[in-house]
Amino acid sequence: MKNFYITSPIYYVNDVPHIGHAYTSISCDVMARFKRLEGFDVHFLTGTDEHGQKVEKSALSRSKTPQEFCDEISAKFRELAQTLNLSNDDFIRTTQERHKKCAQEFWRRLEQNGWIYKSVYEGWYAVRDEAFYGEDELVNGKAPTGAEVEWHKEESYFFKLSAFQDKLLALYEAVPDFIQPESKRNEVVSFVRGGKDYVKGALRDLSISRTSFSWGVKVPDVENHVMYVWLDALTNYLSALGFPDENDPLMQKFWCNTVDSPVHVVGKDILRFHAVYWPAFLMAAQIPLPNKVYAHGWWTNEGQKISKSVGNVIDPHAELEWLKTLGCDAEQAVDYFRYFLLREVPFGNDGDYNRKNFTTRINAELANNIGNLGQRILSMIHKNNDGKIVDFAHFDDGKELLDKAYKLKDEFAHEMDKFAFDLALEKVVNFARACNHFVDQKAPWNLKKENRLEEMNLVLSTVAEALRCLAIALQPFVPNLAKRLLDILNVNEKQRALKFIAADFALSTNHKINEPKGVFPRLEAK
Numbered sequence: 001m002k003n004f005y006i007t008s009p010i011y012y013v014n015d016v017p018h019i020g021h022a023y024t025s026i027s028c029d030v031m032a033r034f035k036r037l038e039g040f041d042v043h044f045l046t047g048t049d050e051h052g053q054k055v056e057k058s059a060l061s062r063s064k065t066p067q068e069f070c071d072e073i074s075a076k077f078r079e080l081a082q083t084l085n086l087s088n089d090d091f092i093r094t095t096q097e098r099h100k101k102c103a104q105e106f107w108r109r110l111e112q113n114g115w116i117y118k119s120v121y122e123g124w125y126a127v128r129d130e131a132f133y134g135e136d137e138l139v140n141g142k143a144p145t146g147a148e149v150e151w152h153k154e155e156s157y158f159f160k161l162s163a164f165q166d167k168l169l170a171l172y173e174a175v176p177d178f179i180q181p182e183s184k185r186n187e188v189v190s191f192v193r194g195g196k197d198y199v200k201g202a203l204r205d206l207s208i209s210r211t212s213f214s215w216g217v218k219v220p221d222v223e224n225h226v227m228y229v230w231l232d233a234l235t236n237y238l239s240a241l242g243f244p245d246e247n248d249p250l251m252q253k254f255w256c257n258t259v260d261s262p263v264h265v266v267g268k269d270i271l272r273f274h275a276v277y278w279p280a281f282l283m284a285a286q287i288p289l290p291n292k293v294y295a296h297g298w299w300t301n302e303g304q305k306i307s308k309s310v311g312n313v314i315d316p317h318a319e320l321e322w323l324k325t326l327g328c329d330a331e332q333a334v335d336y337f338r339y340f341l342l343r344e345v346p347f348g349n350d351g352d353y354n355r356k357n358f359t360t361r362i363n364a365e366l367a368n369n370i371g372n373l374g375q376r377i378l379s380m381i382h383k384n385n386d387g388k389i390v391d392f393a394h395f396d397d398g399k400e401l402l403d404k405a406y407k408l409k410d411e412f413a414h415e416m417d418k419f420a421f422d423l424a425l426e427k428v429v430n431f432a433r434a435c436n437h438f439v440d441q442k443a444p445w446n447l448k449k450e451n452r453l454e455e456m457n458l459v460l461s462t463v464a465e466a467l468r469c470l471a472i473a474l475q476p477f478v479p480n481l482a483k484r485l486l487d488i489l490n491v492n493e494k495q496r497a498l499k500f501i502a503a504d505f506a507l508s509t510n511h512k513i514n515e516p517k518g519v520f521p522r523l524e525a526k
């Protein structure tokens, strides 16, 4: 039962995708690919969040119908998923029938179980955040996120969130890593225990329907009410699995019988919705809870908050074009972009995007370290031994390096399991450094000059084996480039999972590698 379900947030279609969306999606993709390499059956979901006032307003301002507008922008997110080489198994849209059916049935469950009542909402609402705020939460008349707020008074259905305070606290205690990373967990726990929404010993009940606009999933059996967009949106994680049919094989496999999942990856700004409201909704509907919510940090652009009004939004396409001007082909550009985003900043922390750091890091770690290592060793094997690997099993001088290579599997997996993408990559980079050190010490080019060819071949084959292990580990991050390296090494496609990082699967005597070509170009203005 090695099933693993991972979800990205579904993206608002009020505007085109930017680096923040790319980041969340890539992180999910890397985890999905890693789990597949570990032998899990993986379901990776992404998609678009298409209802609500924000989307409706954006459509109207462009003189489009909401549906036309959603179709157009949703397609751009789908396109980005392809460009970024995401391996998602599904792409959900909240305007799809399967989703509306799910959201409405979910509502019915909440209602049947007695968790919904009708009243009047009176308070602040920020359309940009699609969130309600209490008077005490406002900062200088705005939402704590800086969004403009409007005063709303409208008839609304409410969810009895207040009844779930103790249950949520019990959940956070019973499953200490339900919210990751730890710092974010503490924020949520203190919010639920007595944070800003804490009124007279309870979380405030949540308004879950709106009447002042109509672009949403209709509340079942009621005129004029549409579901609050967050309740609608959160249920996407179930609609993609076939809910309300709980016997749907996907539902069974990826919601009810999983290991270490479902995992929801989200940005820190939407943690409250996923770590407080969503588990409360699920408890109320009597549906099992996800295993983990992982909140990542935010990117700034050269130190500045990214915002449309400042005009410093980073478009992933523009970054890929920039990389092409520095000597990358399309696949190399995407992989460098993926690598940089996950390597530069510990997952969970905020990070600053700047092209200078990008170039420095890629050149140091991929081009100079791993790329040069591969190029110089593999071309020597190709030129001097007709591409053939020699029997290095008893080469004592190479043992220490290969021990490190085989240990990489567990060390790498250990960091990946904690979503420590940067540290997992650091292990690989450090291992490549150790390989380079070994090569510099053994100086196979001198062995060649001195005609000590047997020794030269032992050194080269040992490093080729080290490269095999390293390339296997790199696959989730740089799938195209790792594939190129494994193809040059002529590693069988069926032997590229993590478990093959082991001596038992070492390159065999007389195994022939293919003609090497540069895989990791140096970024240089042409």
Ligand code: MSP
Pocket: 008, 009, 010, 011, 012, 019, 020, 021, 023, 024, 049, 233, 234, 236, 265, 266, 267, 268, 269, 270, 297, 298, 299, 300, 306
């Ligand atoms: N539609 C909701 C999510 C519903 S999930 C049931 C939403 N969409 S969003 O398009 O506004 O944001 C999607 C993701 O992008 C969030 O995880 C958010 O944190 C992330 N990012 C937006 N800007 C970002 C940065 N500047 N940096 C990193 N991630 C950021 O919220």
